[in-house]
Amino acid sequence: MARSKTPLIFFAVVVVLSIVAVILVVNKCSSDQPGATGNAGVASDTDQPGKGNNTEAGQGNDPDGMTLTPDGKHVDDVSTAQAGTPEELVGRISEVTVRANNTGDAQPLIQALGQQRLTPDQANKLRQLAAASRLKLDESKPFSSVQDAANRWALNLADRNRIFLDLSKTADGKWQVNKITLPGGKLAIDDNSDPRWDPANPNQEKQAAATVHGFIDAIIKLDPASARQHIDPTKVSYARLAGLCIIFEEGKYTLLKERAVRKMFLRNTTAGWLARVEAQGSGESAMFAINTKRKDANAPWKITEINLDQLLADYANRVSGGDIYYTPLIKNPKGGDSLVIYFDLDSNNLTLRTQRQLTIVANLLKADKTKKLTISGHTDALGSDDYNLQLSKMRAKQVMVFLTENGVDPSQMKVVGYGKSKPRLPNTTEDGHDAPDHRRANRRAEIFLDF
Template identity: 45%
Template sequence: MRDESSFPAVFVVVAVALAGGVAFLYYKRGAPEPVVEAPPAQTAPVTPGAGNPATLPTTQKESTADGPQDPVAALANAGVGVASANPADLVTKIGAALEAGDFSALGKLIGKDALDEATRNRLAELAAGGHQVKLRQPDAVQEVGELELGSRARWALWLDGAEAGRDRIFFDLKRTADKWSVQAVTLPPGEGQPVPKAVLVDSLGIADAFLQAALRQQFELAKEFADTSSVSDAKIAGLCILFEEGNYRLRPDKPLRAMFQKEDTAGYIARVVTSKGADAAEFSLTLQQPQHNGNWRVSDINLDQLLADYASRVAGGDVYYSPLVKNPKGGDTLVLYFGFNEDQLAPRTQRQLEIVAQILKTDVNKQLTISGHTDALGTEEYNKKLSARRAEIVKNFLVKTGVREDQVITVASGQSQPRRPNFTASGEDNPEGRRANRRSEIYLDFD
């Protein structure tokens, strides 16, 4: 076969979605509870004004004449709470007081309205036995997102070296007269208590948990937070790979912005940056809550802007190298591209397939179909064989990583299913169209 233009094999993919209302509930959907792990340390620090709240100031532990203060008693005497023009500064001061064990200052900063008895007791537990609470350094302070546009927001303190799922303290802040104060505190579960998949099961909590899972390529966990009837496995797997391949991270400021909040529907804009902290792109998540107050789920993800940024920065600007295409059977399909007469996998494609392999190895009952394709140059017989080799090379790689052979089905489609025209309307060669047709497609048939 004779193909024009060589282009490294690029594998791509996409995925995603999520949304709002606040309650400290355990999110259960059967089987042992997986956990959301802490995001990578590269997350850019929050920088309000001139300072960096991610590096917390130290304060002295307050004592009385009879010895160290009693945490429960100190918190019970909390006042109305501190209001601050800068929410990051407020959360930074709370973190400093917590690290110093200064519960009197902690209570004054948070305020009595957000410190019910259970919260006071759990805060005291964190300092029980003389153990000093430590926060992650740097980047201890993180903005999670907006609960209501411009009026309510969620922030978090990352605990240092904490067990996954017990890693963050959440603060819901309310804005009144241009100043922010603590409205609610949500603490990680205590020792011996079950670790929830998502500590906060309102729409923002589910959206955050979904994105944190995708950032770590935790496909199975991310899927728990999605409505699989409207968000395909391929989209979720694709989002995991996009985050990895594009080196994306959530923005440190307003990473999730509220678009709308309704009783059973919510929308957010997710904003990402590059590994160097430069603004990259944004995409939207829609979440829905089933009737009878069921768990919120990500029901739709619009990745157009993220894909455009990916094509510009990672795929050399070639818009025809879309990592995700619609499958005739429904849903989305992951796509691997090949260059001139190629049937070998590039290093980048191999890294992406390793994520697909992890998905398959979590459940031997999962099965996927790989179809090989070519452009229209060359004979049909040659193209049929070339497409078979392209499908088999993908299967062989997955099997070498530990996937069972019976989990992978291959199909040789030859030149019969072009994604774009191989020739122009006047009958001339169309290299750009043919480039998009040299591919293998991965259909994740998991349900």
């Protein structure tokens, strides 16, 4: 009797169904794995960044999500080091800070600082500050070095807070940010933050830049009379113009051939610039900062401040062996600046150096015969009081004679001698020993342009 085939058919069906079930289970498990795609090889909406979940693009649950730059590089692989001087690096960072404040996007600033140098809390705080336009820099001094702290700089915010940057040098001689210190609670974010300033358009930027270039060209030509056409005389003293010409002439400075004038910030009515110069044949650069303002969009740009701190330090190293006190420009107790010329010991003769300096002053005074100046003579402490008083008067008189011979009206000038009564520096050390370098700075005549 033939056996029935039904059991075999039933067994075969069971085997086929089991295989199908296994395949379905395997596919189900695979679809649950991260990064799996659908049948067409395209991620579903819920798998696309920013859709169907509560995480931002690039963040999610990936701990490395915020350590990638826009071009896909890991931040630890992106060097923020820069060749040049510390001032140039901090100046570049200040430019990025201004853009972050304008756009509300702090990510370029975070990358410029070096994201690996920032804690997550610091990065988030910078994003909040940028979004609230609280990264606005001080117009008069956007950044500065910190005294008594080697390689420490500060971004000076308009609300008087500061962001500190500690710099270090790499093995190949480049500068980089090594540490960032943000201010404390005073930078709390609120809804009453200052509104953003309207940025100037490209044509207005050209106008502001033309003012700066015209001013610097006149300084290089040792023409303070032409340079004064570009300044606000209520903000910038004529003494500063003459002093800058003297510094350029004696330091033999010229503008760098590339990117000599760099914009630090630009607004509708104010702009900041960094002028980079080099001493002839030195191959080393120095810089000074210039601020420009205008009353409104139809008014001309005028220079309102010139910060010479870094340039004066470089000048002192090149011209006077590092003696910063031997500078041709000092602060006057009455306010503003005074020009200073120096004399040899026990002499009222003008050196070739002082004659060149006074020629620049004469050119400035001849351009405006209504202006007055006071010439004060001074001595060191050697000699009697009577002798030093007479010597100081002779020094002041000698300056007046030279200026008169070079076209300045004597009625514009007043001379006075103070002897040794008003030293710039102590003539002796604290323990009573002689201080020749200080005495050299005291043998002088000061020219106060009381304009």
